[in-house]
Amino acid sequence: MIRKVVKDAETAVTGLKDNMTLMLGGFGLCGIPENSIAAIRETGVKGLTCISNNAGVDDFGLGLLLQTQQIKKMISSYVGENDLFEKLMLSGELEVELIPQGTLAERCRAAGAGIPAFYTPAGYGTEVALGKEVRWFKGKPHILEHAFEADFAFVKAWKGDEAGNLIFKGTARNFNPMMAMAGKITVAEVEELVPAGELDPNFIHTPGIFVQRIFEGKAYEKRIEQRTVRQAG
């Protein structure tokens, strides 16, 4: 069994440099690598390109790296809920590339799976298709999309073991497994880190081979963006 454990988030971000490309898991604020984001902020690295479905909110998630202007470019599918984001984007301080969500997911998977490019129908006939090869398959137009590249991937799981195996919970899984596959260095933070052998090998979501560093995160806030409830009973 290959040990991947590092002692904390600070150690986990070792090697992070200016102008690198990062993937960060999560959908909205659900399943985001909270501890890693804090550690990235602490490093002060600048000029980051961040591939992440969303960009956090003003004071949480990737919003924390927008505050410090460490992000040069966001590659996302939806960047709604963030005033600072809008301000930086409109002022030209932040570059933004918007990508269909399924294409974003598949480009991450492709990166991890050694598939350099694939065809998808998503975005044909829209501005997303500008400059891209179009090819028809079975009477339907598709566009060619390429695998991403990422120097680091930061993912957050529910449980993990010393061998780097990960288990996610509920819809906090989202982009984390594909990004774990895609990072040159993948850092996983987990709510609970257990010895190898404690997780059932039949129910591993991300096999340890995709994870280079793992640590148990602290003080998860797990903020909820849209708390919506019904009356009990």
Added chain:
Amino acid sequence: MIRKVVKDAETAVTGLKDNMTLMLGGFGLCGIPENSIAAIRETGVKGLTCISNNAGVDDFGLGLLLQTQQIKKMISSYVGENDLFEKLMLSGELEVELIPQGTLAERCRAAGAGIPAFYTPAGYGTEVALGKEVRWFKGKPHILEHAFEADFAFVKAWKGDEAGNLIFKGTARNFNPMMAMAGKITVAEVEELVPAGELDPNFIHTPGIFVQRIFEGKAYEKRIEQRTVRQAG
């Protein structure tokens, strides 16, 4: 919850016709849809194209459909252990298309995932690449491969629920999940069928949306091809 349960294998193969293309899960004899194969044999349908990593042995697995000459063509990565197969192939009664195993897996997934084609390095410069588009990505040659199409997919799982959700065991998972995604009609046979709600939604390998029919199989033989043991102690 959408109920997918059919009462037995015979019912599960309803609609199977001559000259259809089938996918069948399994690696060697591990994780093969034993009950479905028996039921397909009973229907007497002919001229089948079977996409399956292997072709069984003389008297088990797909070998049973070779005996009855119901298979016109095999699409596989490895067809070793079968004398009858060799005889039928050499006499021209059986057509065989050999495909790299990873390409086979990815073409199944692509079929299920709405990806009509993708590039892979596997097979470049070999006879597998004949007639296929070659394209270089990052200084490395790749060939274009297309998604399969299958009228039926037959898969075998360890446990399943009434909603069609599947869980596989050990290495009996292999090709089953991707083939489940790819069949126009996917038939899942399971060792144990449980009511919806009994399987943890966090640990479903194949979500029910990919499965059209499910039944509890009988009398699994689970034959071992290469029983290899060490001395205890």
Added chain:
Amino acid sequence: MPLDKNGIAQRIAKELEDGYYVNLGIGIPTLVANYIPEGISVEFQSENGILGMGPFPTEAEVDADLINAGKQTITSLPGAAFFDSANSFAMIRGQHVDMTVLGAMEVSEQGDIANWKIPGKMVKGMGGAMDLVASADNIIVAMMHTNREGESKLLKKCTLPLTGVRCVKKVVTNLAVMDIRDGAFVLRELAPGVSIEDVQQATEGTLVIEGDVPVMDL
């Protein structure tokens, strides 16, 4: 009297068939889940990774790790499954989802749809909408027939940046149900108290009327 948002959702719910897997967009589409016809079973997919989505949770049930694509807290029903985003869009692109309902700013008589971007205004992104419209066979648009300025949203040609081309098959508005066929909106049903003239007046695109047009049966 034209329908309200709930009325539109109620009419769309009648398109549901037993055994359907359904993806509902944000806004009016979400309301469709409140009107599932008696005696049929459908399952809701949310593209952030759940099949078998249930109602909103009680306070006690709230779980930060269980949300829908609108980022609202939700619950899961017996028979549910969680999965990652790649697998989720495999379901969508692979046409395993039987019906997709989404809102729109504009729909053209060719079936083009625009619902993600208004030039000059803050662009939030297309999320999963482009994947959904490019993939699904059965796309229903739920929207008001006209915008706040009273201008038609059913056009000859979309003026806003497109989300997808030639993909919408059916539009349900506060005024009418229309199929899109051969480059035209074909009027199928009228909202109660709405006349063919009302619909004609509110529709900039080509409107085809074939025979008697029944009133919606809600």
Added chain:
Amino acid sequence: MPLDKNGIAQRIAKELEDGYYVNLGIGIPTLVANYIPEGISVEFQSENGILGMGPFPTEAEVDADLINAGKQTITSLPGAAFFDSANSFAMIRGQHVDMTVLGAMEVSEQGDIANWKIPGKMVKGMGGAMDLVASADNIIVAMMHTNREGESKLLKKCTLPLTGVRCVKKVVTNLAVMDIRDGAFVLRELAPGVSIEDVQQATEGTLVIEGDVPVMDL
């Protein structure tokens, strides 16, 4: 004295580094697992869907649902994971596997490899070999230097149908260790008791000798 199969495996095992994920082909490569150097941890991947493959089972442990790519019954070690074939080849094509060891019928001085098909004989198929050789950065071929007829298997050009082109970086045979570089076999080490002339005689392809060639340290 030339090495036997176990000797070849033993030498290849010295290429293992701490933390490596390794895929071993059928035959000599399988034996590599018996010679993992002290003090390093490696994990074995089998392409039918397991990481953390353990030794063969005892009679009592035999499980029909747990086999390796050679269809032999196996066990799993603590920290193991099972996965499907698509994910397995994602690991392989995506270069997450650090070292691949496989057998060959022929290797050329360009690094081409032929190991799946002999024209006129029954063809069993390439299995995962084409994916493995096309993807891995670190491919080691384990084989006898000559075939049963005494003919060299290290050639200027392969005569058999190829499995992959320009992919093999290192060859370990019963006679020697060679790197493949710039269209030649570069002699790195000799088996105990084997001379440079022995290797030259058994090598049809270009053999480059640079400086002193040490004897293998087994």
